[in-house]
């Protein structure tokens with residue numbers, strides 16, 4: 082697990098680190114900034130090397146011995162958007178490095194002041210510096226003064242248009258931008274003219290498909306809880322400094338991050354209640370069988386899934402559980418479901434017996450509800466881990482009558498979360514859950530007393546105490562019918578392995594960490610299934626995702 086800090090904490094950690102390492106830069110106050118800037122410049126060159134559209138220019142810098150010819154074009158132009166803080170300083174130094182490599186670079190200064198040493202170094206390296214803020218102010222002064230008051234303010238914001246000024250418009254034609262407008266020093270609502278600048282730049286970027294390397298965090302208006310409340314620049318790559326910040330990993334602001342790279346700068350995040358699950362957590366959870374292991378020591382998952390109405394959901398959950406690494410999957414389901422399951426995976430057992438974790442909900446109908454509730458109550462009363470999905474989310478309060486739900490995981494998507502809130506008399510519409518998923522997951526976990534995995538592009542796991550684990554986003558192609566059934570089965574498999582390890586005292590993870598690891602495997606399996614279709618991904622079905630689970634786990638254990 083990796084700890085993640087809010088922006089103010091991250092800023093304090095950086096400042097403290099710098100204060101304690103004053104000698105490190107041999108008197109250069111910008112030594113750390115220069116390291117950060119190097120990483121940003123490398124991210125830009127990586128975009129070029131990747132051969133992204135419109136960037137496939139070659140130059141002597143990349144083809145040693147190559148001379149100027151028709152085959153050997155110039156490197157793409159890079160434009161940095163430079164704010165008034167150190168984030169803008171990073172961008173200016175990064176441009177200087179790129180200019181030294183042969184890139185033609187422009188810096189648009191978007192605030193009344195900018196990092197003076199970074200600016201001088203960039204200028205010396207041949208970067209074109211455009212004081213966009215001053216140019217826009219000059220343009221404004223030339224215009225007739227608009228009326229005062231709120232209307233006047235609105236009229237002024239239109240006049241702040243950057244692209245009205247021809248040399249700024251030309252600089253913005255660059256196919257790659259570096260976003261250094263705002264870093265972790267930004268707070269509160271965006272002030273003008275920064276807000277207008279960002280709004281215009283976002284529109285331009287989307288219309289032209291500009292690739293953006295964001296410095297530390299994409300610029301815009303979002304909260305530390307991931308809520309997006311204003312315009313935000315959408316990065317292709319975000320190069321973050323030293324440690325992960327919450328808006329980079331918490332959805333929906335995390336969706337503006339693009340590929341996230343964290344540059345080690347010598348300091349780490351401090352312990353916090355937000356963490357990100359990693360590949361190592363998968364390796365710590367899955368039982369790697371040795372000579373003494375057999376099917377019972379590797380965990381047994383008990384499933385009440387599928388019905389005559391929904392046989393497929395049951396089958397997909399069984400496959401998810403079977404491929405998770407457990408020793409055995411027991412299934413209680415109508416004959417029609419059992420027959421289907423056995424044709425897909427004959428190893429599944431249709432007889433009851435000892436289990437280490439349970440799953441109820443996928444494919445449940447009115448006829449299977451009684452058995453599902455019985456298994457759920459058995460798990461709760463016996464303190465066994467239990468996954469509660471789909472239809473079974475409706476009887477959470479009933480389950481709670483037999484015991485505490487601290488070993489229960491509820492797995493709603495936003496629509497199911499809305500329905501669940503009403504069980505506690507709370508009106509929380511789906512749009513709110515989607516807009517504030519972290520708050521929604523925390524609240525639902527607190528109300529229910531169970532752990533909650535709120536499903537979305539990135540899944541958010543909250544404990545009743547409000548601790549959050551983020552499961553990084555997988556492939557969008559994995560959002561298909563049945564994918565959630567596979568996930569539920571996989572989670573039951575991971576819970577059973579955690580249960581088996583705990584019984585023999587060898588578990589090194591908490592149940593929550595084990596469950597988050599299961600969700601990570603599902604995200605990875607979705608990516609793998611999509612990448613088998615084509616290198617850039619393609620349509621997949623739930624069974625294809627399930628079939629990738631084994632190989633994903635195998636590789637993470639290697």
Ligand SMILES: NC(=O)C1=CN([C@@H]2O[C@H](COP(=O)(O)OP(=O)(O)OC[C@H]3O[C@@H](n4cnc5c(N)ncnc54)[C@H](O)[C@@H]3O)[C@@H](O)[C@H]2O)[C@@H](O)CC1
Pocket residue numbers: 092095096099113114115117164165166167168169171192262263264265266267268269270271272273275276296297298322
């Ligand atoms: N402190 C350090 O040692 C290091 C800092 N680094 C960089 O420095 C950044 C932090 O620098 P700063 O603390 O200068 O902060 P920022 O660069 O994030 O921004 C501060 C600027 O934004 C403006 N601003 C703040 N809130 C605003 C709002 N709501 N609307 C409009 N403008 C607003 C301020 O007036 C100020 O000009 C990091 O994100 C990172 O990029 C890196 O160079 C690594 C080393």
